[in-house]
Amino acid sequence: MTTLKRTARPDDFLLSVVAPVYNEEGNIRKFIERVVAAMDKAKIRFELILVNDGSKDDSVLIILQMAKEDRRIKLINFSRNFGHQMAISAGWDYANGDAVVILDSDLQDPPELIPDLVTKWQEGYDIVNAVRKTRQDTFFKKMTATLFYKLLNRILTSKIPENVGDFRLMDARPVAVMRKLKERDRYIRGLTNWIGFKQAFVEFDRDKRSAGVTNYTMGKMINLALNGVFSFSDFPRKLAHYAWILSLLLAVGIVVYAVVLHLTGINVPGWTSQVFIVVFFSSVQLFLTSIVLEYVSRVYWQLQNRPLYIVSETINLDPEVEEG
Numbered sequence: 001m002t003t004l005k006r007t008a009r010p011d012d013f014l015l016s017v018v019a020p021v022y023n024e025e026g027n028i029r030k031f032i033e034r035v036v037a038a039m040d041k042a043k044i045r046f047e048l049i050l051v052n053d054g055s056k057d058d059s060v061l062i063i064l065q066m067a068k069e070d071r072r073i074k075l076i077n078f079s080r081n082f083g084h085q086m087a088i089s090a091g092w093d094y095a096n097g098d099a100v101v102i103l104d105s106d107l108q109d110p111p112e113l114i115p116d117l118v119t120k121w122q123e124g125y126d127i128v129n130a131v132r133k134t135r136q137d138t139f140f141k142k143m144t145a146t147l148f149y150k151l152l153n154r155i156l157t158s159k160i161p162e163n164v165g166d167f168r169l170m171d172a173r174p175v176a177v178m179r180k181l182k183e184r185d186r187y188i189r190g191l192t193n194w195i196g197f198k199q200a201f202v203e204f205d206r207d208k209r210s211a212g213v214t215n216y217t218m219g220k221m222i223n224l225a226l227n228g229v230f231s232f233s234d235f236p237r238k239l240a241h242y243a244w245i246l247s248l249l250l251a252v253g254i255v256v257y258a259v260v261l262h263l264t265g266i267n268v269p270g271w272t273s274q275v276f277i278v279v280f281f282s283s284v285q286l287f288l289t290s291i292v293l294e295y296v297s298r299v300y301w302q303l304q305n306r307p308l309y310i311v312s313e314t315i316n317l318d319p320e321v322e323e324g
């Protein structure tokens with residue numbers, strides 16, 4: 001158990017730098033060199049954990065070569081491609097540091113920013129998010145990202161800060177919380193926000209990918225977006241309730257209209273009863289569907305099995321009982 005005091009962090013600490021790697025043979029050597037240089041320059045004691053997410057190129061060979069010469073360079077080799085979010089999760093599981101930094105290995109996230117994140121952490125912040133001030137991505141990527149976050153933030157209960165990706169430093173305590181979150185459809189930037197703690201933001205300019213092409217295909221991006229929507233918002237469930245309430249109001253209107261026509265005797269025989277039948281049964285169906293959805297969504301939240309609450313510190317209490 002680490003210290004519970006919100007005072008400045010020690011000068012002597014171990015930093016874990018974690019980077020997911022998928023087909024980065026064109027970048028990985030330069031990436032490792034830049035991380036090592038930035039850490040050595042700032043005199044930070046560190047380990048660099050590379051999580052190879054089933055690369056099909058020579059990324060691993062290069063990492064192995066460099067790990068032989070420098071024991072601070074470590075490798076977690078996935079048996080196949082499990083995805084970026086799983087690679088980050090594995091990094092947290094294996095990290096030994098007092099703080100853990102996550103960044104991409106394609107040099108879009110500059111390793112030279114890490115000492116700035118560390119400084120904020122030493123000031124007492126538990127989670128230090130790197131915020132993209134500018135980004136050198138395609139017009140399409142920028143547009144879809146902006147649109148998605150605007151929409152997402154309208155329907156989420158806990159808002160996700162804009163222009164924040166997965167480049168961040170976390171203290172060992174929030175990392176311990178992240179290790180306990182076992183939900184499968186994980187949307188990490190949502191989770192790191194959801195767990196709370198004292199958060200800080202540091203701006204940076206996001207570079208172009210150094211070599212190779214993006215591994216985030218359209219399909220993976222849509223999947224990530226859906227994870228964001230379904231695991232952090234109640235919107236789909238609410239939609240079903242709005243639908244039956246709206247249909248009920250409409251039904252009342254239609255029934256009144258049908259009765260008026262019936263009384264004035266303008267309509268054909270049997271039409272009024274047909275209107276009643278259609279309107280009644282479709283409303284009942286929508287209502288029952290929304291009840292089913294209510295159960296499904298409750299089961300889903302329960303299955304996510306998130307802790308009921310997260311304690312960041314306790315005073316005069318046995319540290320054994322501090323976890324929710």
Ligand code: UDP
Pocket residue numbers: 019020021022023024053081082083084087103104105106108209213214215216
């Ligand atoms: N990545 C990964 N598994 C994947 C896809 C990507 O580990 O299935 C890594 C990749 O090596 C990079 C980071 O995740 O370090 C971000 O991926 P990418 O640069 O392709 O995404 P973009 O920056 O275009 O969103």
Ligand code: MG
Pocket residue numbers: 104106108209214
């Ligand atoms: Mg990238």
